[in-house]
Amino acid sequence: MARSIHVTVWNEFRHETTNPDVRKVYPRGIHQAIADALMVEGDLEAGTATLDQPQHGLPPEVLEATDVLIWWGHKAHDEVSDDVVDRVRERVLDGMGLIVLHSGHFSKIFISLMGTRCSLKWREAGEREELWNITPSHPIARGIGERIELPRTEMYGERFDIPTPDQIVFLSSFAGGEVFRSGCTFWRGAGKVFYFRPGHETYPIYHDKQIQQVLRNAVRWAKPSV
Amino acid sequence: MARSIHVTVWNEFRHETTNPDVRKVYPRGIHQAIADALMVEGDLEAGTATLDQPQHGLPPEVLEATDVLIWWGHKAHDEVSDDVVDRVRERVLDGMGLIVLHSGHFSKIFISLMGTRCSLKWREAGEREELWNITPSHPIARGIGERIELPRTEMYGERFDIPTPDQIVFLSSFAGGEVFRSGCTFWRGAGKVFYFRPGHETYPIYHDKQIQQVLRNAVRWAKPSV
Amino acid sequence: MARSIHVTVWNEFRHETTNPDVRKVYPRGIHQAIADALMVEGDLEAGTATLDQPQHGLPPEVLEATDVLIWWGHKAHDEVSDDVVDRVRERVLDGMGLIVLHSGHFSKIFISLMGTRCSLKWREAGEREELWNITPSHPIARGIGERIELPRTEMYGERFDIPTPDQIVFLSSFAGGEVFRSGCTFWRGAGKVFYFRPGHETYPIYHDKQIQQVLRNAVRWAKPSV
Amino acid sequence: MARSIHVTVWNEFRHETTNPDVRKVYPRGIHQAIADALMVEGDLEAGTATLDQPQHGLPPEVLEATDVLIWWGHKAHDEVSDDVVDRVRERVLDGMGLIVLHSGHFSKIFISLMGTRCSLKWREAGEREELWNITPSHPIARGIGERIELPRTEMYGERFDIPTPDQIVFLSSFAGGEVFRSGCTFWRGAGKVFYFRPGHETYPIYHDKQIQQVLRNAVRWAKPSV
Numbered sequence: 001m002a003r004s005i006h007v008t009v010w011n012e013f014r015h016e017t018t019n020p021d022v023r024k025v026y027p028r029g030i031h032q033a034i035a036d037a038l039m040v041e042g043d044l045e046a047g048t049a050t051l052d053q054p055q056h057g058l059p060p061e062v063l064e065a066t067d068v069l070i071w072w073g074h075k076a077h078d079e080v081s082d083d084v085v086d087r088v089r090e091r092v093l094d095g096m097g098l099i100v101l102h103s104g105h106f107s108k109i110f111i112s113l114m115g116t117r118c119s120l121k122w123r124e125a126g127e128r129e130e131l132w133n134i135t136p137s138h139p140i141a142r143g144i145g146e147r148i149e150l151p152r153t154e155m156y157g158e159r160f161d162i163p164t165p166d167q168i169v170f171l172s173s174f175a176g177g178e179v180f181r182s183g184c185t186f187w188r189g190a191g192k193v194f195y196f197r198p199g200h201e202t203y204p205i206y207h208d209k210q211i212q213q214v215l216r217n218a219v220r221w222a223k224p225s226v
Numbered sequence: 227m228a229r230s231i232h233v234t235v236w237n238e239f240r241h242e243t244t245n246p247d248v249r250k251v252y253p254r255g256i257h258q259a260i261a262d263a264l265m266v267e268g269d270l271e272a273g274t275a276t277l278d279q280p281q282h283g284l285p286p287e288v289l290e291a292t293d294v295l296i297w298w299g300h301k302a303h304d305e306v307s308d309d310v311v312d313r314v315r316e317r318v319l320d321g322m323g324l325i326v327l328h329s330g331h332f333s334k335i336f337i338s339l340m341g342t343r344c345s346l347k348w349r350e351a352g353e354r355e356e357l358w359n360i361t362p363s364h365p366i367a368r369g370i371g372e373r374i375e376l377p378r379t380e381m382y383g384e385r386f387d388i389p390t391p392d393q394i395v396f397l398s399s400f401a402g403g404e405v406f407r408s409g410c411t412f413w414r415g416a417g418k419v420f421y422f423r424p425g426h427e428t429y430p431i432y433h434d435k436q437i438q439q440v441l442r443n444a445v446r447w448a449k450p451s452v
Numbered sequence: 453m454a455r456s457i458h459v460t461v462w463n464e465f466r467h468e469t470t471n472p473d474v475r476k477v478y479p480r481g482i483h484q485a486i487a488d489a490l491m492v493e494g495d496l497e498a499g500t501a502t503l504d505q506p507q508h509g510l511p512p513e514v515l516e517a518t519d520v521l522i523w524w525g526h527k528a529h530d531e532v533s534d535d536v537v538d539r540v541r542e543r544v545l546d547g548m549g550l551i552v553l554h555s556g557h558f559s560k561i562f563i564s565l566m567g568t569r570c571s572l573k574w575r576e577a578g579e580r581e582e583l584w585n586i587t588p589s590h591p592i593a594r595g596i597g598e599r600i601e602l603p604r605t606e607m608y609g610e611r612f613d614i615p616t617p618d619q620i621v622f623l624s625s626f627a628g629g630e631v632f633r634s635g636c637t638f639w640r641g642a643g644k645v646f647y648f649r650p651g652h653e654t655y656p657i658y659h660d661k662q663i664q665q666v667l668r669n670a671v672r673w674a675k676p677s678v
Numbered sequence: 679m680a681r682s683i684h685v686t687v688w689n690e691f692r693h694e695t696t697n698p699d700v701r702k703v704y705p706r707g708i709h710q711a712i713a714d715a716l717m718v719e720g721d722l723e724a725g726t727a728t729l730d731q732p733q734h735g736l737p738p739e740v741l742e743a744t745d746v747l748i749w750w751g752h753k754a755h756d757e758v759s760d761d762v763v764d765r766v767r768e769r770v771l772d773g774m775g776l777i778v779l780h781s782g783h784f785s786k787i788f789i790s791l792m793g794t795r796c797s798l799k800w801r802e803a804g805e806r807e808e809l810w811n812i813t814p815s816h817p818i819a820r821g822i823g824e825r826i827e828l829p830r831t832e833m834y835g836e837r838f839d840i841p842t843p844d845q846i847v848f849l850s851s852f853a854g855g856e857v858f859r860s861g862c863t864f865w866r867g868a869g870k871v872f873y874f875r876p877g878h879e880t881y882p883i884y885h886d887k888q889i890q891q892v893l894r895n896a897v898r899w900a901k902p903s904v
Contacts, residue, residue: 115792133384142677164865166619181397343545389638390639392616414568415815418815584836611812623836
């Protein structure tokens with residue numbers, strides 16, 4: 001099968017290089033773990049790009065060849081150059097899919113596409129999260145049952161300051177009582193955006209089989225439709 | 227101040243007449259408790275109607291004079307006559323507001339306006355519910371803070387089989403880990419519909435000050451706009 | 453290529469049998485014209501069913517084997533038995549796709565899934581319609597440019613009394629000045645519903661290449677996602 | 679009656695000072711014409727602000743005292759300082775209502791809140807526009823009948839590159855055949871945004887009684903709800 005859907009997985013890649021605990025979970029970086037999970041399906045091709053590469057690994061020719069961009073960032077959002085953000089934004093509005101993960105809610109690219117603050121409540125307590133599948137017929141939920149249970153996660157709680165999503169696929173609860181719109185779609189320009197909450201640098205969320213399934217589903221959903 | 231917004235609170239009124247535990251919580255019926263809570267604001271007029279009255283207390287002239295109808299039913303949905311349901315539905319589509327409470331999710335009127343099964347998961351364990359206010363600028367959330375905490379409730383869990391709500395005002399979590407879209411608006415015809423989850427016959431939910439505030443807000447939001 | 457998506461095209465099939473003008477446009481019925489247009493793509497299998505067949509051609513085993521049901525009806529909505537409508541509705545809520553065409557807006561099945569009156573304005577003047585593609589990245593708009601122009605159509609005008617669609621794909625204008633939400637998606641239960649306005653018994657709308665393309669796209673979008 | 683809702687009408691105010699044709703239609707500027715139309719209702723207080731005032735007439739204390747900001751701009755969007763745009767945006771996200779008119783679709787403030795390009799088709803031919811009221815029960819449509827007819831307008835056509843609106847109140851058709859989502863609501867942060875298409879510097883749109891009614895309705899809808 002030809003690898004016909006081209007994904008670029010972008011990662012800040014700072015935690016992994018400075019924190020041994022993170023390196024233990026993601027020895028080759030979060031980006032590589034995600035890319036590997038995508039490549040399990042034979043028509044998905046996944047490259048990677050990171051903050052400290054020239055142009056953050058996202059020169060025009062890379063973006064041009066990308067069907068879906070996945071974005072993970074956390075502590076260096078401000079170091080992402082406005083030029084690259086503008087370029088990514090133009091590509092999304094022209095049709096490239098964008099999947100924003102976890103702490104990427106505060107990335108420049110997500111905020112610029114949402115128009116709101118994208119703020120939320122959070123607590124790092126390694127607590128249980130349950131992601132309830134409230135739109136089981138959505139392509140992003142394909143193969144996912146009633147819920148995904150993650151035994152230890154960082155809590156993200158409402159109010160999540162986003163525009164009304166086009167669709168909500170997953171709603172989370174946390175052991176501490178909070179709720180969160182954890183899987184949301186947003187159509188922007190000709191591009192489709194999916195925000196997916198799970199993921200953290202020290203909890204092995206991206207090794208979870210169901211989370212990986214959601215990521216693959218989201219890539220298929222977000223790819224340009226023409 | 228003239229009582230210019232006319233509300234009719236409809237109640238099945240069976241639990242209260244047969245179960246002493248329920249009567250202890252709602253001596254004059256759930257309908258009267260809600261009506262009393264509404265009348266606290268000087269421009270709200272609240273009458274009541276119950277299943278065992280002729281035409282279930284909803285003859286044409288009552289509906290015609292009603293700006294907002296509140297509906298509580300549970301174990302006798304099937305005893306509501308199709309004629310009355312049709313009449314209520316016509317009035318909603320013509321502009322009357324409708325607030326459906328708790329187990330009213332399975333009422334004929336709600337199902338007929340939603341077009342789906344309106345099914346959900348449930349568990350009666352007297353567990354804690356937290357209703358998170360995810361649209362604080364919505365008129366229905368006026369005066370409500372970040373969340374409402376109810377110490378003992380019946381659990382309702384997703385997937386709640388409803389059409390995509392026009393807006394979600396409250397999202398609940400339960401001690402057992404479930405989540406629920408607890409406050410949802412639906413525009414149908416010229417009428418506005420609000421589904422509000424809290425309420426149960428043995429937990430004193432409708433005596434809660436914040437729940438009462440939401441009900442009053444919802445009445446104002448749902449009244450015909452012309 | 454295996455014909456792996458199974459479509460059933462349902463047609464009232466009364467105009468064609470009684471009106472020579474209609475028969476001239478659709479000699480084998482609207483259902484057959486649509487089925488032929490679908491079969492152009494090798495993985496689409498299209499059967500047909502009509503009102504005057506036993507059980508309207510929709511016994512349980514046919515529905516069970518149907519991924520997407522297309523519905524055309526006009527002057528005999530009332531002759532469709534409530535039992536068959538209930539059966540179709542259950543299948544939709546269980547995941548079968550449903551595409552409702554033109555005057556099908558007043559079919560029992562569409563009204564029961566929408567919960568509103570589904571009324572609209574209309575005028576039969578053979579006037580020009582332009583369908584503007586307002587969501588070009590939607591799978592249903594694949595291959596469709598900025599707009600579809602139909603030189604002679606029956607006018608349908610707002611207000612169309614439907615719930616807020618999940619997405620609007622096409623908006624129409626008519627020579628007389630009216631507008632209409634002509635391509636709307638609705639997620640109901642586990643099923644996806646698409647309402648598509650074009651179509652009439654005497655104008656050769658279903659022979660239009662672009663209209664046929666939209667129908668094929670809609671079938672792919674509406675098919676069960678699992 | 680106390681003037682309890684405070685509106686600021688912002689206008690670029692360049693056409694009126696340089697073009698006699700515009701001055702003839704709006705001798706004291708578009709902002710003053712709109713402010714006058716608002717003040718007809720006794721509880722609406724309307725001040726004005728223009729581009730060439732210090733800080734564009736929008737220093738923090740003015741914004742702080744503003745419940746709803748109305749924005750009209752056309753040929754000098756780029757001259758609006760980013761600092762003022764940021765300040766307005768923060769106020770909107772904190773709850774101030776924002777009504778963006780006509781060519782304001784390309785203003786920095788609107789684009790920053792939408793996250794998309796907000797582009798559209800246009801043609802200046804003085805042609806007829808009909809605005810159809812598709813959500814007659816919406817507060818913004820109060821007192822408006824089936825449609826508003828404007829005999830001579832500039833055409834704006836789809837595709838309008840905006841996120842899915844929370845609600846669409848008006849849909850326009852133009853004599854040339856185009857359609858447009860002319861009245862759209864967007865909830866952003868704690869603020870409510872209404873985009874309203876009609877308006878032009880040489881057609882006397884803001885002297886139209888129904889357009890003025892929509893503006894007053896929109897102010898009431900957009901004001902902070904708490």
